[in-house]
Amino acid sequence: MMGRRALYKMLTTSLVAAQQVFLPTDGPTERPQCSCTDDSEPTYSFTSFSYTLTTTVRYATSVPSPSSTTTYAAPPESLATLIPPQSYTTWGRWDPNATAPANDTNDLYGRASWTALWEYANPPNFTETGILSTTVEPTPVPSAELVLPPRDYFGPADCYRFPEGFEFGVSSSASQIEGATAEEGKTPSLMDILVRDDRAKAYVTNEHYYYYKQDIERVAAMGVKHFSFSIAWTRILPFALPGTPVNQEGIDHYNDVIDFIIEKGMVPEITLLHFDTPLQFFGDNLTEAAAPPDIGYVNGAYQNETFPDAFVSYAKVAMTHFADRVATWYTFNEPLLYSHNGQSIYNVLQAHARVYHFYKDELKGQGKLALKFNNNFGVPRDQDSPADVYAADHFNSFQLGPFCNPIFLGKDYPESYKITIHDHVPLTPEDLEYMNGTADFLGIDPYTATVIAPPVPGEKASILECAADYESPYRPYCVNQTTVDVHGWNIGYRSQTYVYITPTYLRSYLSYLWNTWRAPVTLAEFGFPVYGEADKELTDQLLDSPRSVYYLSFMSEVLKAIWEDGVRVIGAFAWSYSDNWEFGDYDAHFGIQTVNRTTQERRYKKSFFDLVDFMKARGVE
Known part of the structure; x- marks a missing residue:
């Protein structure tokens, strides 16, 4: 067994190799691309003046209609035998002001029981003020909306192209865009009760549930090939548990969504659980949902003993209905952030491997299957400090290692996790054999970077002391996280929230992922909310150059990682195709389209055009 000193040396050596290095230099920036050495002076002269317009009007190019379709599994009727016989029913809409109660109280899964779930959840300030109540048929996007905006003066000047088959798309999640919160059989999830203050709630969001065809039409009109979204578990199985009735309206809805994505020439990709855990797993005390977890930011109830079987059952129902048309499946979105304790981590690993x-x-199935992981890449505050380098490795390995070690390497949890989470569930040799190789690629949501140092500057021991102390304010990562480097500079231009524009660190991060877990990498989400965008006039929201800088600089570094560092990156998905409910309010605008939630009008932002143009110019289909 490798000793801790040897392990530390190996990890820090590999981490340093992946870090950005400060290169001291004197004088201004050199310009090696400028080979001209002519020292002559300019010649001045007079000419006749005229107003000359040199603008070229360019249009986005829509995705062409498919000439054939790809299937990834047998048709649903052939897969039905893989799961126990299911009963299918419908429940309708919850009206908290209804005067006539349901009278089927003897039916364990009838209308009365369905209504009782909403009454128990008692969502705060519940209103349904949307303007839509049925699916809106799409209208073609007028060419006037597809005129590309003026270019920024400075832009990427690389000569690289993306490898054949590189997947470029947009992403979203059900609770953040669908609306129709208590309609067509859906029951409450964690997302319906989590916010209990004066902030805006997700009851309307973008009304994508009824407006999905127009949303898909608009994305296809911009030439995007892949459309990634999540399914709401409580729309498929309102009572969540195995053996309970399937909601026929939920099945029909997502069938329509998938079919229309394909009809418009795009490829559907599905996430099974994007934070919206059904309330059943929180038991009789919903206040536990808001209790601080030991590991993540929110208690997602993954630790519930019934959760793994229920999740696997839900996944099987969804897959047997949709797998023939879905190219990529994600089981969990950023599971660390909603893991309460060590049992949560183990249950996610087991459930994912079983699916x-x-x-x-x-x-x-002939498609791909993976998870989406969070990780704001930790970079050492001072790369010349062994303690800072150790802290960065501790931070990164804790965030990713508990999942990636067993899934991609068949190895145990990292030491950073085991010494910190004292109730972690040990992985047996049988566990590791079963979990190993259960992802086709590493999905990552690399929004930004974080500057890392030990809790006590320069003292590696302070990390170990924190790991042993459940009362430490630095838990669970046991490091000091900032955004300021050793020279006092923020690591990038700041957005409204936690995101900083950190493209060079992205390149280092991709190298870290590829060389540590040796799996192809997909940027499953990445995006940028421009500072104060919600307070701007619409015309200023649309001309979102900082977001363009974010996307184009990140993708430029992805190309360098591929061609110069030998990292296999296979896809990138912009978060999100439109502004959405950002788990508490609507002010953090991550979208590449605006949304007017009164009229439901969508408008393309400049960054959408710039990103698509960048990708198309470099060979992406």
């Missing part, structure tokens, strides 16, 4: 084996071994 993978079902999809590959029983359903014979």
Whole structure:
């Protein structure tokens, strides 16, 4: 067994190799691309003046209609035998002001029981003020909306192209865009009760549930090939648990969404759980949902003993209905952030592995399956400080290692996790064998970077002391996280929230991921909320140059990682295709389209055009 000193040396050596290095220099920036050495002076003269317009009007190019379709599994009717017989029903809409109660109280899963779930959840300030109540048929996007905006003066000047098959798309999640919160059979989830203050709630969001065809039409009109979204578990199985009735309206809805994505020439990709855990897993005390977890930011109830079986059952129902048309499946979105304790981590690993084996071994799925991980890449505050380098490695390995070690390497949790989470569930050799190789790529949401140092500057021991102390304010990561480097500069231009524009660190991060877990990497989400965008006039929201800088600089570094560092990056998905409810309010605008929630009008932002143009110019389909 490798000793801790040897392990530390190996990890820090590999981490340093992936870090950005400060290169001291004197004088201004050199310009090696400027080979002209002519020292002559300019010649001045007079000419006749005229107003000459040199603007070229360019248009976005829509995705062409498909000439054939790809299937990734047998049709649903052939897969039905892979799961127990299901009952299908519908429930309708919850009206908290209804005067006539449901009278089917003897039916364990009837209308009365369905209504009782909403009454128990008692969502705060519940209102349904949307303007839509049925699916809106799409209208073609007028060419006037597809005129590209003026270019920024400075822009990427690389000569690289993306490898064949590189997947470029947009992403979203159900609770952040769908609306129709208590309609067509959906029951409450964590997202319906989590925010209990004066902030805006997700009851309307973008009304994508009824407006999905127009949203898909607009994305296709911009030439984007891949459309990633999540399914709401409580729309498929309102009572969540195995053996409970399937909501036929939920199945029909997502069938329509998938079919229309394909009809418009795009490829559907699905996330099964994007934070919206059904309330059943919180038991009789909903206040536990808001209790601070030991590991993540929110208690997602993954630690519930019934959760793994229920999640696997839900995944099987979804896959047997949709797998023939879905190219990529994500089981969990950023599971660390909603993990309460060590049991949560273990349950996610087990549930994910079981779904993978079902999809590959029983359903014979030909698509891809993975997870989406969070990680604001930790960079050492001072790369010349062994303590800072150790802290950065501790931070990064804690965020990713508990999942990536067993899934990609068949190895145990990292030491950073085991010494900190004292109730972690040990992984047996049988566990590791079953979990190993259960992801086709590493999905990562690399929004930004974080500057890392030990809790006590220069003292590696302070990290270990924190790990042993459950009362330490630095838990669970046991490091000091800032945004300021050793020279006192912020690491990038700041957005409204936690995101900083950190493209050079992204390149280092991709190298770290590829060389540590040796799996292809997909940027499953990445995006940028421009500072104060919600307070700007619409015309200023649309001309979002800082977001363009974010996307184009990040993708420029992805190209360098591919061609100069040998990192296999296979896809990138912009978060999000439109502004959405950002788990508490609507002010953090991550979208590449605006949304007027009174009229439901969408408008393309400049960054959407710039990003698509960048990708198309470099060979992406």
